[in-house]
Amino acid sequence: MKLLIRIIILVLILALAGFAYWFLYGRYFQSTDNAYIQTDITNVSSRISAVVVESKIMDNQKVKKGDLLARLDDQEYVISEKQAEATLAQDKADLENSQAAYQMQKSTILEYESDINSAKARYQYAYHQYRRFQTLEKHHYVSKGDMDNAASSFKVAEAECNQAKASLKTQIDKLKVQQSEIQKATAIVKEAQANLEQAKLMLSYTRIVAPIDGVISNRTLQVGMMVQAGQSIASIVSDRTPWISANFKETQKSRMHKGQPVEVSIDAYPGRIFKATVDSLSPATGATFALLPQITQRVTLLKLFSVFL
Template sequence: MNIAVEKPPLAADQQQRKAPLPTLTRRRLALYATGGLSVVAVLVFGGYWFSTGRFLETTDDAYVRADWVALSPRVAGYVAQVEVDDDQAVKAGDVLVRLQNRDYQARRDQAEAGVAEAQAALTAAQASQQVAVERINQQQQAILQAESAVHSAEAERRRSELDMQRYQGLVRDNAATVQRLESANANAIQARAALQSAQARQREQQSQLAMAKAQALLAEAQIKQRSAALASAKARHALADQDTQDTVIRAPIDGVVGQRRVRAGQYVVPGQPLLAVVPLHQTYVVANYKETQLAHMRPGQPVEISIDSFSSQHLRGRVASFSPASGNVFALLPSDNATGNFTKIVQRFPVRILLDQAEGGVQVLPGMSVVTTVDTRGEPADEQ
């Protein structure tokens, strides 16, 4: 017996839903999904650009720098000993190179002898001046004595002349003898002679006083001369001592030794490069930004730094300063655009960026290439 079995309507609907969609329908869904994702991506990117991206200025024309010091000798000589090796860390004041100092020590000893000789000559001149001063005092006392003798002789002359005049009157009146008149006359003559002798001694003492003053002036001039000679000798000694000290070359700053070209036994001259000291703890970044990127940059704004050698780590820094001119201005051969075939080129300006404390023990070395991103939303440090 054949019995026709009909499928339930519900089962038929399920089979229709399980049937594959037409190709056109699948393409349309994929297009809608792609469009939706694109719209979302555009919205996300637009939101990021509007809130953050438009304030970020990035350049890969940036490098790590350090104000390293090239050391050169101030005096010529043979290198006695090199105290440091390549890439060795040193502290300020550490001895780096020693030059042979025998000749310079001999010159210093000679200069010391010259100082002692000049000092002795100055002492002798000062003694001569003291002798001249004492002689002046002595002559002044002698002049006082000579003046007293002149006054005494003058008084004796007057007394003798008065006696002679009295005896002349007495002789005319026959009250005295001629012998007494002749004796009074002789006394007057002796008194005049004594006066002239006292006056001569006074002039002699005055002359000796003038000579003593002249000797004092000469001694004073000699003191000035000897003082100048002593100062010159001390200056020569200072130069000789400085040259002796310059045979020892020390590190001016903390850092690491690099470019060591000096070797023991080498003859060096003043100004010849020997080695360099690089202060790795004072590294900074110089980023060359286009002039069109500087409109909103200010000192103190935060900077994100990506070093090519450590691409997985990012450092932080701050904008320190801007160059007063573009790199082309300071170039050895700056370009001259005053020509007929002028082509405008966007210039770049060096921006100095100071690094914050390095994280994770990252060794930042001068010359490394970096990528810097300045957040121009950040307020300068002096305005916060």
């Protein structure tokens, strides 16, 4: 009987001690086993469709940003680049010809302006001669033949002056046309330059480089295989500090906030405790992002940062 009483007292003491521990200390801490270590994983894809001619990577190989991972067949794109260069050279030559023709037309206009000045001078002379002969004719000082010659010279000079003006206008209109030809040739050159840049860009896509520092994983690249545009050839696991995504129930997160210290134990390192910090709390529950959400499951995603510090 005494032994039973002692056992009951011992159980009560342990229960009270456990309750006191929970009330004074344990209830302020939350824990979960539903947590996973994560890090950034970047899928490396081909931007073009081509045959792989060289592979520079192996599984679990460390790479740096900008390292060459693979080289694709570039013959087609080299030819396209050369064609674009030739087209640009031809278009530039056409532009230079248009500019030269424009300058020549300006010189031609100067010649026609000089012709107008000469025609105007002849017209003024013929006009004054004609007027003078008209005055002399009234006093019968000139013959009818001289008067007819003066009138004819005046009409010829007048016609030549009008013709010179019309020719000048035609040449000025030609200058406007040639100016528009220069603008058109300039636009064609810009288009050819853009096509060349596009060809160079497509050629650069035959070299697949690492977008980040990390470790090669999930490699599917093989020499001789035909890759399609957008096809993944490997993944790179970032070598940045990983984080832990931990799922807690809604009843556990009421006092959680960013910056709180966290202790983490990892199965791969038994007996070791890692220090971490709450980085952020997800605004949605973990079930929200599931393929088949469970309405009864209500947990909050908690991101822990600097786990291995």
